[in-house]
Amino acid sequence: xxxxxxxxxxxxxxxxxxxxxxxxxxxxxxxxxxxxxxxxxxxxxxxxxxxxxxxxxxxxxxxxxxxxxxxxxxxxxxxxxxxxxxxxxxxxxxxxxxxxxxxxxxxxxxxxxxxxxxxxxxxxxxxxxxxxxxxxxxxxxxxxxxxx
Numbered sequence: 001x002x003x004x005x006x007x008x009x010x011x012x013x014x015x016x017x018x019x020x021x022x023x024x025x026x027x028x029x030x031x032x033x034x035x036x037x038x039x040x041x042x043x044x045x046x047x048x049x050x051x052x053x054x055x056x057x058x059x060x061x062x063x064x065x066x067x068x069x070x071x072x073x074x075x076x077x078x079x080x081x082x083x084x085x086x087x088x089x090x091x092x093x094x095x096x097x098x099x100x101x102x103x104x105x106x107x108x109x110x111x112x113x114x115x116x117x118x119x120x121x122x123x124x125x126x127x128x129x130x131x132x133x134x135x136x137x138x139x140x141x142x143x144x145x146x147x148x
Contacts, residue, residue, distance in 0.1 A: 009140065010060075012136060013036060013056065013063075014060055015135045016052075016071070016132045017059075019058055019128050019135070020052040020053045020128070021053055024049055024053045027045075027125075030121060041085040041088070041122070045078050045122070049074075052071060052078075055067060055072060059071075060130070065139040066139075068136045068137070072133060075132045075136070078084070078125070079130055083126055086122045138147070
Protein backbone atom coordinates (compact mmCIF):
# COMPACT_ATOMS: atom_id res chain seq x y z
CA UNK A 1 0.00 0.00 0.00
CA UNK A 2 1.37 3.36 -1.03
CA UNK A 3 1.47 6.09 1.53
CA UNK A 4 1.68 9.67 0.43
CA UNK A 5 2.99 12.36 2.67
CA UNK A 6 0.17 14.78 3.31
CA UNK A 7 0.66 17.95 5.25
CA UNK A 8 -2.19 19.31 7.33
CA UNK A 9 -3.66 22.57 6.10
CA UNK A 10 -2.68 24.30 9.31
CA UNK A 11 0.95 23.27 8.85
CA UNK A 12 0.90 24.49 5.26
CA UNK A 13 -0.24 27.93 6.41
CA UNK A 14 2.29 28.08 9.23
CA UNK A 15 5.01 26.94 6.82
CA UNK A 16 4.10 29.67 4.32
CA UNK A 17 4.06 32.24 7.12
CA UNK A 18 7.49 31.11 8.38
CA UNK A 19 8.91 31.34 4.85
CA UNK A 20 7.50 34.85 4.43
CA UNK A 21 8.92 35.87 7.83
CA UNK A 22 12.35 34.49 6.94
CA UNK A 23 12.30 36.31 3.58
CA UNK A 24 11.20 39.57 5.18
CA UNK A 25 13.75 39.39 7.98
CA UNK A 26 16.43 38.28 5.53
CA UNK A 27 15.82 41.23 3.23
CA UNK A 28 15.92 43.60 6.20
CA UNK A 29 19.16 41.97 7.39
CA UNK A 30 20.81 42.43 3.99
CA UNK A 31 19.80 46.09 3.71
CA UNK A 32 19.86 47.35 7.29
CA UNK A 33 22.67 45.29 8.87
CA UNK A 34 24.90 44.29 5.95
CA UNK A 35 24.34 47.64 4.24
CA UNK A 36 23.41 46.29 0.78
CA UNK A 37 21.45 48.92 -1.12
CA UNK A 38 18.47 47.22 -2.80
CA UNK A 39 17.88 47.96 -6.46
CA UNK A 40 14.43 48.90 -7.69
CA UNK A 41 13.56 45.32 -8.68
CA UNK A 42 14.46 44.23 -5.15
CA UNK A 43 12.11 46.88 -3.81
CA UNK A 44 9.31 45.61 -6.05
CA UNK A 45 9.88 42.09 -4.70
CA UNK A 46 9.72 43.44 -1.15
CA UNK A 47 6.44 45.19 -1.95
CA UNK A 48 4.93 41.78 -2.70
CA UNK A 49 6.66 39.87 0.15
CA UNK A 50 6.13 42.13 3.16
CA UNK A 51 2.31 42.06 3.10
CA UNK A 52 2.41 38.26 2.92
CA UNK A 53 3.92 38.17 6.40
CA UNK A 54 1.02 40.11 7.88
CA UNK A 55 -1.78 38.51 5.84
CA UNK A 56 -0.51 34.97 6.52
CA UNK A 57 -0.12 35.70 10.25
CA UNK A 58 -3.76 36.82 10.44
CA UNK A 59 -4.88 33.83 8.36
CA UNK A 60 -2.97 31.43 10.62
CA UNK A 61 -4.55 32.96 13.71
CA UNK A 62 -8.07 32.62 12.27
CA UNK A 63 -7.36 29.35 10.42
CA UNK A 64 -8.70 31.04 7.31
CA UNK A 65 -7.77 28.69 4.48
CA UNK A 66 -9.46 30.90 1.89
CA UNK A 67 -6.56 33.32 2.17
CA UNK A 68 -5.09 31.81 -0.99
CA UNK A 69 -7.24 34.07 -3.15
CA UNK A 70 -5.35 37.04 -1.67
CA UNK A 71 -1.93 35.50 -1.14
CA UNK A 72 -1.39 33.58 -4.38
CA UNK A 73 -1.56 36.67 -6.63
CA UNK A 74 1.01 38.41 -4.43
CA UNK A 75 3.36 35.43 -4.39
CA UNK A 76 3.00 34.70 -8.11
CA UNK A 77 3.58 38.31 -9.14
CA UNK A 78 6.49 38.66 -6.71
CA UNK A 79 7.98 35.41 -7.98
CA UNK A 80 7.64 36.64 -11.55
CA UNK A 81 9.54 39.81 -10.67
CA UNK A 82 12.22 37.66 -9.01
CA UNK A 83 12.50 35.47 -12.09
CA UNK A 84 12.82 38.54 -14.32
CA UNK A 85 15.48 39.93 -11.96
CA UNK A 86 17.47 36.68 -12.11
CA UNK A 87 17.29 36.60 -15.89
CA UNK A 88 18.27 40.25 -16.12
CA UNK A 89 21.25 39.73 -13.81
CA UNK A 90 22.45 36.79 -15.87
CA UNK A 91 21.72 38.14 -19.36
CA UNK A 92 21.83 41.93 -18.98
CA UNK A 93 24.29 42.20 -21.87
CA UNK A 94 21.47 41.11 -24.21
CA UNK A 95 19.57 44.32 -23.52
CA UNK A 96 20.29 47.11 -25.99
CA UNK A 97 21.50 49.77 -23.58
CA UNK A 98 22.30 47.29 -20.77
CA UNK A 99 19.88 48.99 -18.41
CA UNK A 100 16.19 48.85 -17.75
CA UNK A 101 13.76 51.50 -16.65
CA UNK A 102 13.36 49.93 -13.21
CA UNK A 103 17.01 50.41 -12.25
CA UNK A 104 17.60 53.28 -9.87
CA UNK A 105 20.75 54.33 -8.02
CA UNK A 106 21.77 50.69 -7.48
CA UNK A 107 22.01 48.75 -10.74
CA UNK A 108 19.75 45.70 -10.99
CA UNK A 109 22.77 43.71 -12.17
CA UNK A 110 24.57 44.15 -8.85
CA UNK A 111 25.36 40.84 -7.14
CA UNK A 112 26.39 41.38 -3.54
CA UNK A 113 27.15 37.69 -3.22
CA UNK A 114 26.70 34.44 -5.08
CA UNK A 115 26.66 31.47 -2.73
CA UNK A 116 27.78 28.31 -4.53
CA UNK A 117 28.15 30.46 -7.64
CA UNK A 118 24.44 30.90 -8.33
CA UNK A 119 22.45 31.72 -5.17
CA UNK A 120 21.89 35.47 -5.24
CA UNK A 121 19.35 37.65 -3.44
CA UNK A 122 16.79 37.36 -6.29
CA UNK A 123 17.23 33.56 -6.25
CA UNK A 124 16.48 33.56 -2.52
CA UNK A 125 13.38 35.68 -3.16
CA UNK A 126 12.19 33.39 -5.97
CA UNK A 127 12.68 30.38 -3.71
CA UNK A 128 10.58 31.99 -0.98
CA UNK A 129 7.79 33.00 -3.38
CA UNK A 130 7.77 29.51 -4.91
CA UNK A 131 7.64 27.78 -1.51
CA UNK A 132 4.75 29.99 -0.40
CA UNK A 133 2.87 29.29 -3.63
CA UNK A 134 3.41 25.52 -3.43
CA UNK A 135 2.46 25.34 0.24
CA UNK A 136 -0.79 27.23 -0.30
CA UNK A 137 -1.94 25.71 -3.58
CA UNK A 138 -3.58 22.71 -1.90
CA UNK A 139 -5.53 24.64 0.70
CA UNK A 140 -9.33 24.40 0.45
CA UNK A 141 -10.85 27.07 -1.74
CA UNK A 142 -14.08 27.36 0.23
CA UNK A 143 -14.91 28.35 3.80
CA UNK A 144 -14.63 24.76 5.06
CA UNK A 145 -11.85 24.40 7.62
CA UNK A 146 -11.24 20.71 7.11
CA UNK A 147 -7.80 19.40 7.97
CA UNK A 148 -7.10 17.77 4.56
